[in-house]
Amino acid sequence: MKFRCAGLTPESIVDGPGFRFTVWTQGCLHHCKGCQNPQTWDMAGGFEADTDEVFEQIIKDPLLDGVTLSGGDPFYQAKPMAALAERIHAHEGGRLNVIAFTGFTYEELIAGANEENGYMELLRQCDYLVDGRFVLEERSLELKFRGSRNQRFIDVKRSLEAGHPIALSDEELSLM
Numbered sequence: 670m671k672f673r674c675a676g677l678t679p680e681s682i683v684d685g686p687g688f689r690f691t692v693w694t695q696g697c698l699h700h701c702k703g704c705q706n707p708q709t710w711d712m713a714g715g716f717e718a719d720t721d722e723v724f725e726q727i728i729k730d731p732l733l734d735g736v737t738l739s740g741g742d743p744f745y746q747a748k749p750m751a752a753l754a755e756r757i758h759a760h761e762g763g764r765l766n767v768i769a770f771t772g773f774t775y776e777e778l779i780a781g782a783n784e785e786n787g788y789m790e791l792l793r794q795c796d797y798l799v800d801g802r803f804v805l806e807e808r809s810l811e812l813k814f815r816g817s818r819n820q821r822f823i824d825v826k827r828s829l830e831a832g833h834p835i836a837l838s839d840e841e842l843s844l845m
Contacts, residue, residue: 672749674718675709675741679726685768685797685814686845687734690727694740694750699772703805705816709741720753728760735766735796744771744778747787754794766796768814775800775823775834798823800834813842 673695678684684691693706695715700707709715727736736757743750754767769791771778775798782788792798799814800821807817814822821836828835837845 670720670749670752671717672720672746673712673715673741674723675706675715677718677723677726679730681737684737684739684770685735686842688732689735689737689768690730690733691737691739692723692743692750692753694738694743694746696745697740697742697772698745699742699802701772701803701805703808704803706740712745715741720749720756724753724756724760727757727765733765735768738767738769738795740770742772743769744773744786744788744791747791751787751790751794754791758794767794768797768799769795770799772802773800775821775828792825792829795825797837798825813839813845 675693675695677693678691681689681691693709695709696712697710700710738750757765757767778788778792800823801819804817804819807819809818812818821834822842824835824837
């Protein structure tokens with residue numbers, strides 16, 4: 670499945686817990702003041718990539734702990750990202766976890782989900798979600814895996830079961 674890609678980082682230790690492969694999606698309409706990736710905003714920018722080809726790159730590295738979907742905002746391309754995440758989870762018994770970073774809140778994704786946008790498809794394939802727009806006035810370099818204090822690191826599986834977002838505490842994040 671094709672998608673707009675801003676880039677790929679095959680080896681990252683800053684985009685979530687452990688050793689990760691990061692897929693930088695192209696396109697974001699949030700336009701957060703102070704965004705670290707404004708070059709990913711243009712919905713037609715970047716380059717066309719194929720989820721099958723990206724998957725093949727991911728599985729070549731036996732040292733990976735997981736895959737991070739960032740951008741841009743991966744929920745603007747939820748269907749191809751869900752297809753990629755599903756393949757990742759199916760590989761080697763689900764050894765790799767999937768994290769998505771989004772400017773939407775968990776509640777916005779649930780409320781806005783429909784067949785056309787694929788939000789639920791992607792949410793169901795995420796293990797964790799870092800949600801919320803980056804707010805420059807709430808920026809903190811002390812936060813683990815988040816840029817501003819309003820953002821949450823959500824356990825998606827537990828949240829979907831509970832019917833409300835369950836964010837991991839700083840203590841829980843420090844154990845990851």
